[in-house]
Amino acid sequence: MHTPNTLKVDLYNKVQELIQSKITANHKSLSALKESVASESKSTAGDKHETGRAMMHLEQEKVMRQLTTNQKLKSIVDRINPEVKNKTVQLGSLVITNKISFYILAGLGQMELNGQNYFVVSFQSDLVQAFKGKQKGDQIIFKDQSYTIEEIL
Structure with missing residues (x-):
């Protein structure tokens, strides 16, 4: 685990x-x-x-x-240190929401690790722009979907 x-x-x-x-x-x-x-x-x-x-x-x-x-x-x-834990959504953040998990590094698409799917997305993506600067517990509406940030790593 x-x-x-x-x-x-x-x-x-x-x-x-x-x-x-x-x-x-x-x-x-x-x-x-x-x-x-x-x-x-x-x-x-x-x-x-x-x-x-x-x-x-x-x-x-x-x-x-x-x-x-x-x-x-x-x-x-x-240039990213993966051991840094971010308090807000920014470049290098791994964002876990109630619906999806995404890692803000580069636009590489979906990756699977230990049976879980993660989206590796660019900082410039529309999704990231909607979440940028948000914190754990914040709720975001993106493309008519509601997301709650459960964790930012």
């Missing part, structure tokens, strides 16, 4: 692992694409060749954008 602080640290570590695995996958994709471009350059020339190279360059640009986004997420998450 998790104590509240180990729960937050475990979630934080899981987020770090997910972001790192995305960065690693981006690097592998870029390496594979660079090899493809190099081998494509050695093959025959012509329109088909140029189209293939253009498609690979577009894919490289897409992967580079994903890599940049993931590196930015990692730099945000790296």
Whole structure:
């Protein structure tokens, strides 16, 4: 069983692992694409060749954008100390409500830990903006739903 602080640290570590695995996958994709471009350059020339190279360059640009986004997420998450307990909802807070639990770090979506679902959300999300600055016991109406903050870690 998790104590509240180990729960937050475990979630934080899981987020770090997910972001790192995305960065690693981006690097592998870029390496594979660079090899493809190099081998494509050695093959025959012509329109088909140029189209293939253009498609690979577009894919490289897409992967580079994903890599940049993931590196930015990692730099945000790296600045958070998961052992700090917040009294109000802010960046780095794990917010437990009567309906959902969300961790304010980066927009990564739903994660499961020990059979519980948590939403890892960005500080800029509409949900967080509705909860920002609130405290344990506060009630918030968001998208016609009423939420009561049971705990902020």
